[in-house]
Amino acid sequence: MVANKNSLSFGRYLKAARLAKEIDLKNVSAETKIGINYLLLIEKEDHDRLPAEVFVKGFLRAYAQAIEADGDEVVKRYLESRLDFQETEDFDADLRRSDQAYWPRLFLSLGVLSGIIVLSVIVISLVHNRPSGDNSELQVPDKIHRDTSPKDLQVSNFAVEKREQTAEKMLLKIVGVDKTWLKIEIDGQSAREYSLKSGDLLELEASSGYNLLIGNAAGVQVTLNGKPVEILGKSGQVVNLQIP
Numbered sequence: 001m002v003a004n005k006n007s008l009s010f011g012r013y014l015k016a017a018r019l020a021k022e023i024d025l026k027n028v029s030a031e032t033k034i035g036i037n038y039l040l041l042i043e044k045e046d047h048d049r050l051p052a053e054v055f056v057k058g059f060l061r062a063y064a065q066a067i068e069a070d071g072d073e074v075v076k077r078y079l080e081s082r083l084d085f086q087e088t089e090d091f092d093a094d095l096r097r098s099d100q101a102y103w104p105r106l107f108l109s110l111g112v113l114s115g116i117i118v119l120s121v122i123v124i125s126l127v128h129n130r131p132s133g134d135n136s137e138l139q140v141p142d143k144i145h146r147d148t149s150p151k152d153l154q155v156s157n158f159a160v161e162k163r164e165q166t167a168e169k170m171l172l173k174i175v176g177v178d179k180t181w182l183k184i185e186i187d188g189q190s191a192r193e194y195s196l197k198s199g200d201l202l203e204l205e206a207s208s209g210y211n212l213l214i215g216n217a218a219g220v221q222v223t224l225n226g227k228p229v230e231i232l233g234k235s236g237q238v239v240n241l242q243i244p
Contacts, residue, residue, distance in 0.1 A: 010060065010077035011045035017069045032062040038238040039063065047085045049213055049240070051181050052193050169205050172243065173223045176200035178235070180219030185211040196220065212241040 008016055018028065029036045041049050042059060050056050057075050064071035174182070176196035185191045186206045194202060196219065204210065214220060217233025224243055233239040 008077070009045060009081045010074050011043045011081075013077055014060070014063055014067070014069065014074060015043045018067045021067060023067050028063060028066045031066045032059070033236065034059055034062065035238045037240075045081060047082065048191065049183070051183055051213065051215060052195075053082065055181060055215070169207060170209070170244075171225055172204045172206065172210055174202040174204070175221045176202075176219065177221055178216055178219040180214060180216035182215070182220070183213040210241075210243040212243065214239050214241060 018025070025036055025039055028034075029039055032039075038059070042056075042063065056078060060074045060078055061071040063069075064074045174196070176198050179197045180195075182194040182196060182202075183191050184194065184204065186204060187208045191211075191213075196202065212222075214231065214233075215238055216235065217231050217237045217239045218235035220231070222229040222231060222241075222243075229241070229243060231239060231241060
């Protein structure tokens with residue numbers, strides 16, 4: 001009997017039940033055909049690295065059956081935990097969108113303020129340099145024209161072009177050779193999930209890199225910019241791959 005089981009979420013519930021019956025995780029892996037690393041993700045409740053919900057439900061029921069626990073109860077606790085996790089993710093996404101909107105407004109305000117300051121300095125300088133009793137039109141000092149000379153603009157444009165040239169893109173091609181699922185992060189952004197079968201082709205572009213969670217190590221062939229990427233694992237084994 002698991003102590004205080006009502007307070008445990010799905011991963012901790014399974015781990016507590018397994019330890020109470022003194023069942024080694026290797027035995028669970030051998031009976032369910034699920035890799036130990038993946039079972040650890042379940043016990044740690046690592047939603048970020050877990051695959052699609054339909055796959056997780058099947059793994060949870062297999063795990064529960066291996067240790068004679070209640071599979072329906074485990075799935076119920078998983079769905080509750082998944083809902084809490086998604087609500088947290090949505091809240092964090094709202095905060096990030098708010099931050100993204102804040103900085104452009106701040107820069108725009110600072111730009112307007114800088115423009116007002118520069119204009120005030122120019123007006124004060126013109127008034128100060130105007131000869132006494134001279135009603136001629138105010139002349140703009142040559143320095144102002146030099147600040148916006150074509151030469152300076154050319155230097156600025158050259159710097160922008162140079163930055164654009166250094167941002168080299170990476171092209172990742174994934175070819176399905178057997179049925180499998182994938183969870184892919186690109187440039188540290190939110191992960192996307194895919195289901196592939198033999199003959200399917202997936203092409204992805206990134207600036208800094210990729211992180212792949214592959215449900216079947218022998219189910220895909222991967223190339224980066226035309227060069228093959230080695231995948232260490234056997235058929236049916238879940239592997240994690242960081243590129244580059």
